[in-house]
Amino acid sequence: MTRIEECILYRDFSEGEVLGKMTQMLEAHQRREEMEPYRSWFYECLGKLVEMAGAYGFSGNLWHNYLTYLLVNKENAFSTACEIVGHVEGSINQMALHDFVRFKELYDYDIRVLDDIFESGDCHIICEYQNTSGNRKLFNKRLRDRIAELSVRLAKAADDREFMEDMIAFYKDFGVGKLGLHKAFRVDRINGRAEIIPITNIAHVHLDDLVGYEIAKKKLIDNTEAFVEGRKANNCLLYGDAGTGKSSSIKGILNQYYEQGLRIIEVYKHQFQDLNEIISQIKNRNYKFIIYMDDLSFEEFEIEYKYLKAVIEGGLEKKPDNVLIYATSNRRHLVREQFSDKEGRRDDLHSSDTVQEKLSLVSRFGVTIFFCGPDKKEFQNIVRTLAQRNGVKMDEDTLLLEANRWELQHGGLSGRTAQQFIDYLLGQQK
16 A cells, blocks of 8 residues: 555645554555554554544545545645536546545555454444434534535546546535635634635525515526626625615525535624725635625724725725625615714814715615615515415415514514514424
């Protein structure tokens, strides 16, 4: 078996401890070394494979699943070139094939030989592992299944080139690393640096789930489609009454265009000073990123909007073509205005400049979409539609009467109120 240390592109894995120890054990066995000193390593590696299965939900051959997990998460010159576009030209292919030769040897090697050496039956269990059915925190089911399917294909690859073709196909279809494999992200500050962290539990909202607002949805779709297709697109502000579907629309476009390379990073006001650092981490990737700011507004004393203005338009460094800003807000102008701004207070001789400073932020959003609250008739139509979709069995007159009572006590006429009413009815069903 060739030493894994000879890899050129696929090395220095962040979770490569098991790989290093397992390959050293297998090589020692081939050299007919005394294996007893490796006994503690053997059980340590098995334990970590089981822990990985518990965290990510893997079943079957956990050794193959682990190797596949390393390959699909390794961001290097080859994998990032293949994401979205597939095959690439150049010498990088020879470098990748060089490494895949070594990884295929690992897939082909039956680690159950270690059971005979250490008088154990545990490797047989690891190679035919049956997992529990609980929910996993680190992967969603869709992502876990894709990695598991690739693991089986790689193990069955006839030769090194078929192995490489399987990897290229995966990178093209699903991407590489956290930015490729996940849909949405948040930002945390870790060790003084802004880190992009995957969000694994995403609401499966689709634009068709949002009843009404056809003009608003079309405007959002048109702008987003232009963006993912590489045409000119604008930063977008969705504003209007609370509970009218602004945030749901953003989730809907994420689910609709994820397969075309769209990703969303959610950022809060206190993180605006990290925007340049975040953009630097994503500007050279083959994905389209929407930096999403939910419920965006600023009080008079808050100055974070100045960071946002500079990033959107006004800083020396041009915003990358693969990044747009989408925001939702209940305020049309985002920054709270007061009558004193227009009355010319004595301590501000240039009051018009004060107003323009506050309005200049919203002008940087090229597309603004208004979501207004429904009237009574529209509200009832939303209730009827949601009831039908969710299988609520109730006489229509009774349904609308109860819906009217509900909205009077729970926030008024809005799509959110209608959904909450339907959820209440569903919760009452035995």
